[in-house]
Amino acid sequence: MTLHRMLSRREQPRLLLLLIGVALVLMLASMACTRGGEESDAAGDVTMEIEITPDPPEVGPAVVEVILMDEDGDPVDGAELEIEGNMSHAGMEPVIVGAIGEQAGHYVSDGFAFTMGGDWIITVSGTLDDGREIERTFDLAGVSS
Amino acid sequence: MLNWKHARTVIQLPLLAIAALIVLDGFIGPSNAPDNFAGVLPWVHWRGFVVLALLVFGNLFCMGCPFMLVRRPAKRWLPARWNWPAWIPGKWLAIALLIVFFWSYEAFDLWASPWWTAWVAVGYFGAAFAVDGLFKGAAFCKHLCPIGQFHFVNSMASPFEVKVREYTTCQSCTTKDCIAGRHDPATGRLVQSGCELYLFQQRKAGNLDCTFCLDCIQACPHDNVGIIARNPLDEFRRDANRSGIGKLSERLDYALLALVLVFGSLLNAFGMVGPVFRFERWLAGVLGLESEPAVLALVFIAGLVVMPAGLVVCAGWTSHLLTRSTRPLLPLISRFSFGLVPLGFAMWVAHYGFHFFTGALTVVPVTQAFLLDIGIDLLGEPRRELAALLSQSMIDMIELIVLQLGLLATLAATYVISRDTFGRPRALRGALPWAVLALLIFIAANWLMAQPMEMRGTFLS
Ligand code: SF4
Numbered sequence: 001m002t003l004h005r006m007l008s009r010r011e012q013p014r015l016l017l018l019l020i021g022v023a024l025v026l027m028l029a030s031m032a033c034t035r036g037g038e039e040s041d042a043a044g045d046v047t048m049e050i051e052i053t054p055d056p057p058e059v060g061p062a063v064v065e066v067i068l069m070d071e072d073g074d075p076v077d078g079a080e081l082e083i084e085g086n087m088s089h090a091g092m093e094p095v096i097v098g099a100i101g102e103q104a105g106h107y108v109s110d111g112f113a114f115t116m117g118g119d120w121i122i123t124v125s126g127t128l129d130d131g132r133e134i135e136r137t138f139d140l141a142g143v144s145s
Numbered sequence: 146m147l148n149w150k151h152a153r154t155v156i157q158l159p160l161l162a163i164a165a166l167i168v169l170d171g172f173i174g175p176s177n178a179p180d181n182f183a184g185v186l187p188w189v190h191w192r193g194f195v196v197l198a199l200l201v202f203g204n205l206f207c208m209g210c211p212f213m214l215v216r217r218p219a220k221r222w223l224p225a226r227w228n229w230p231a232w233i234p235g236k237w238l239a240i241a242l243l244i245v246f247f248w249s250y251e252a253f254d255l256w257a258s259p260w261w262t263a264w265v266a267v268g269y270f271g272a273a274f275a276v277d278g279l280f281k282g283a284a285f286c287k288h289l290c291p292i293g294q295f296h297f298v299n300s301m302a303s304p305f306e307v308k309v310r311e312y313t314t315c316q317s318c319t320t321k322d323c324i325a326g327r328h329d330p331a332t333g334r335l336v337q338s339g340c341e342l343y344l345f346q347q348r349k350a351g352n353l354d355c356t357f358c359l360d361c362i363q364a365c366p367h368d369n370v371g372i373i374a375r376n377p378l379d380e381f382r383r384d385a386n387r388s389g390i391g392k393l394s395e396r397l398d399y400a401l402l403a404l405v406l407v408f409g410s411l412l413n414a415f416g417m418v419g420p421v422f423r424f425e426r427w428l429a430g431v432l433g434l435e436s437e438p439a440v441l442a443l444v445f446i447a448g449l450v451v452m453p454a455g456l457v458v459c460a461g462w463t464s465h466l467l468t469r470s471t472r473p474l475l476p477l478i479s480r481f482s483f484g485l486v487p488l489g490f491a492m493w494v495a496h497y498g499f500h501f502f503t504g505a506l507t508v509v510p511v512t513q514a515f516l517l518d519i520g521i522d523l524l525g526e527p528r529r530e531l532a533a534l535l536s537q538s539m540i541d542m543i544e545l546i547v548l549q550l551g552l553l554a555t556l557a558a559t560y561v562i563s564r565d566t567f568g569r570p571r572a573l574r575g576a577l578p579w580a581v582l583a584l585l586i587f588i589a590a591n592w593l594m595a596q597p598m599e600m601r602g603t604f605l606s
Pocket residue numbers: 206207208210211212213273285286287290291292293294296356
């Protein structure tokens with residue numbers, strides 16, 4: 001017996017509707033992370049690393065050092081950067097500071113502090129001196145209080 | 146206005162829109178919870194509004210529950226014929242689901258994952274549709290929904306209740322539409338269902354199991370049912386034979402549900418203070434466990450079932466001894482357990498209120514960023530420095546006051562239960578052990594709220 005026969009004429013459109021609904025949800029779910037687009041900055045050839053002191057990180061003033069390099073490992077200077085710290089839990093005030101460029105591709109946070117313990121997400125964003133936008137995100141687990 | 150046929154739908158539709166936004170953003174939005182509607186709206190705003198609504202009004206969020214919008218189509222499309230299986234009666238499955246929910250929230254860091262949050266919402270719609278499409282009545286709300294159980298139990302402390310205005314009107318009523326539903330006299334078709342949670346207004350006592358769905362209000366031909374102000378202590382004064390539930394002293398499942406929610410208020414805040422992480426790490430080491438969900442499962446079973454059961458048995462037994470009572474112990478324990486509900490509720494208010502007042506304004510930058518991302522430049526650049534609604538010292542003070550009021554309410558409830566159980570002369574002695582237990586919970590709650598917040602996803606590694 002085919003599915004066609006098993007369902008009454010009234011039931012067929014409902015099943016279709018249900019299937020469309022389920023398909024829509026699955027499609028959405030598989031599209032994960034396209035809005036905002038974290039990986040989609042225009043500076044794919046530039047690598048960014050960060051170093052945080054104190055290490056291991058704890059509540060209180062901290063220094064976030066950002067290191068920018070191009071494909072050949074040469075320092076990238078002259079960028080305008082902003083450093084933002086967020087908790088992994090929504091609803092906490094973010095810490096947003098600027099970064100001061102030093103030589104050799106190093107940038108140092110200006111007045112950063114961990115305001116509470118827990119898991120942090122550090123986002124560094126800004127513009128390179130050639131005008132391209134850059135944004136990278138780093139997970140920082142377990143800042144102790 | 147509440148009599149209007151579409152009153153509930155009007156409250157549900159905006160919440161449905163918000164649920165849709167959460168699912169959409171959860172699936173395709175940023176993966177950082179603080180930047181995503183699915184990270185902010187459910188875990189900061191919705192939880193805050195739920196407890197505040199319960200505090201000043203009643204079960205407003207079951208009334209506005211968007212998941213219930215799928216119930217009507219489910220009942221029309223699917224058979225909806227079966228009775229709820231007798232081998233999983235009452236709240237047992239709901240208790241299990243509630244524990245699983247509390248555990249998975251911690252074990253899988255639901256608050257930090259918009260994607261999983263969206264899946265929970267989708268799963269909710271699917272489960273409500275399937276369950277209410279297969280079973281009669283409001284089976285999903287009554288026997289399954291963990292959110293609903295949270296509302297039901299904590300609304301015992303709410304100042305409003307759905308109840309009859311005049312008992313004499315009920316006595317002379319012949320149709321009992323509030324439970325049977327109203328039928329079209331010509332065709333015999335059901336035009337307005339009666340209470341699908343099987344609460345018969347004439348014998349309904351208290352807020353337990355009431356979703357504030359307005360069905361009874363709209364079904365009553367004499368306009369004799371309303372949402373009426375009351376003294377929450379009335380919930381505890383008598384061991385009433387509650388419609389659809391029975392006597393609380395005889396409902397072990399309801400008592401356990403209440404205990405899981407009272408102690409859940411502590412455990413749910415457990416996951417955000419430093420000393421607890423160190424304890425969990427120590428526990429993992431001692432037991433030689435490497436899986437975090439496994440350690441947490443032990444913590445939750447111990448903290449939500451074993452320890453509460455042990456504590457209430459101690460309290461009940463002592464109050465038995467002190468009053469030289471000859472009554473059976475178990476009904477006594479069941480009934481007194483409900484006395485702890487106001488204190489547990491106060492802890493929920495303190496905790497969720499904390500998140501709400503510290504983070505309510507973060508919805509502004511999230512909305513701004515969302516609009517910019519979909520190409521609408523209406524609200525300008527995200528103002529990411531916005532977060533708290535009140536200052537930290539103000540929030541601390543509110544928490545303190547709320548917890549103290551909760552303790553007072555629990556002491557009062559315990560006293561009225563004791564007076565009704567043992568009689569006035571022995572009331573104080575009977576209540577004493579439960580007052581001590583309440584004090585212990587109160588101290589634990591204050592300690593937890595006084596710790597610096599430390600929100601962590603993992604404690605091993
Ligand atoms: S019990 Fe659950 S599904 Fe039912 S109305 Fe309340 S929240 Fe919604």
